[in-house]
Amino acid sequence: MSTTKPLFKPFLFLLTLSLLFILPLLFSRSNLRLQLPLSSTPTPSLLKIRPGFRSYDDYLKLQLNKTLNPRLRRLWATRDWNRKISVFSRFFLNLRQSGFLSNTSRALCVGARMGQEVAALQTVGVVDSIGIDLVPSPPLVLQGDFHSQPFPDSSFDFEFSNVFDHALYPQRFVGEIERTLRPGGICVLHVALGRRGDRYSANDLFGVEGVTALFKDSDLARVRKVDGFGLDTELVIRKKKMRSRDRL
Template sequence: MSSRSGKNQTTLSSPTTTRMDKEIDTFLKKLSFGAIAIASLTLLSLFLHTPDTCIPTHAPPHPHLRFPKSTCDYPPTRPHLPLHKKNHRLWSSRAWNTTVHSFSLILLPLRHLGLLRNHSRALCVSAGAGHEVAALSLLGVEDVTGVELLDSPPLVSRADPHNLPFFDEAFDLAFTARFDEALFPARFAAEMERVVRPGGACYVLVGECGISEVMEVVRLFRNSKLVSSDKVTLSGMRMTSILMRTRQSTS
């Protein structure tokens, strides 16, 4: 009797269990649909809502205690300055004029040696912002060209110092204050020599060093001979100047 009654209970409970499973499944589906709807509305609201911080209002009472909530909280960028105004601001600064004056003192001895005249064609390689270009112009040189990987008009044009876009023997003087920074020093030196006429000058500045290091640099300039090497100061930084003259053609 007991086994028969157990079978009857199992048989009777099956429809109830099935009905409960269906109700749970329906409830979960409704819950999922509701969650999806809420999430969709939330995302839509975020996309359509403009942050309050983007709307210019009165200044906050304690700006030093207010952290930015978005990029709109940051102050506006500086207005775009025309190139001539940027250059005027740069060229009138004390740092600029100090560096230009320092370059002038380093380049001035070339005049005494007859290697630099007003009509000389001078090239400044890896000229940065153009301090050396300005210095040569200040010394009276009328034809000065500056090149760098990034241009700084009007003093410096864009060009690769390892592949100069000039004809052979186009200049009387090639100068660089950044020979130490050359990625390929031998190629850098060869290009400087290539664009300088026979009897012209290659003038480089390197970090302060001894005669052995100087000769290592000179050997990279295979078509030039050493004229002089001196200790110089560029804007308070101790450096070594190396002056070379390209050899005259034997033909």
């Protein structure tokens, strides 16, 4: 299996064009700001929200400090590009072999940054795939806030994310995944259990139930250990074909 490493000069040219287009949007951030209360909705005891965010704008500024860092973006698009595609491809091949993903799946990568996850999905044959992040990286990643996905209900068969720890409102993060997944669809989360994430994390997770308790219309299908760039646990969650309230 081979992947193509992007050329550095074309990357700089595309990055400059992207920034010229998106910086005015980021400074205003009116399209990203959510009308959410500062105090988080109660979450399970195994999931702790980090204190210190005075407003949602403060939270967005912290995330954008990382996402727009020129040095990091160069690393993501050059040195890390093929390495991450190779690792993600192995994860996705395992999921396909286990029946959780197919070449006909419509797939979304939540918090995809430069789009390595999307490129990996396309490498293993899942052509209909896209990512969202606060900063777009065309053509693989659209602009979007994972607390309020820019898609209609039941848009995807498969959703993957390794940025659950960046969610300031985990219930909203999970609710948007359940909303945009089709009945029977699969959500895969890579998380770190029992250890503190970096300074950009907004929550800390101390047990699988801290995540699974947030899903209201889905069942846990599999848990396994992985080695995913500092994340050690893979959760595979399947949306029920009929919502709980529809059974009443």
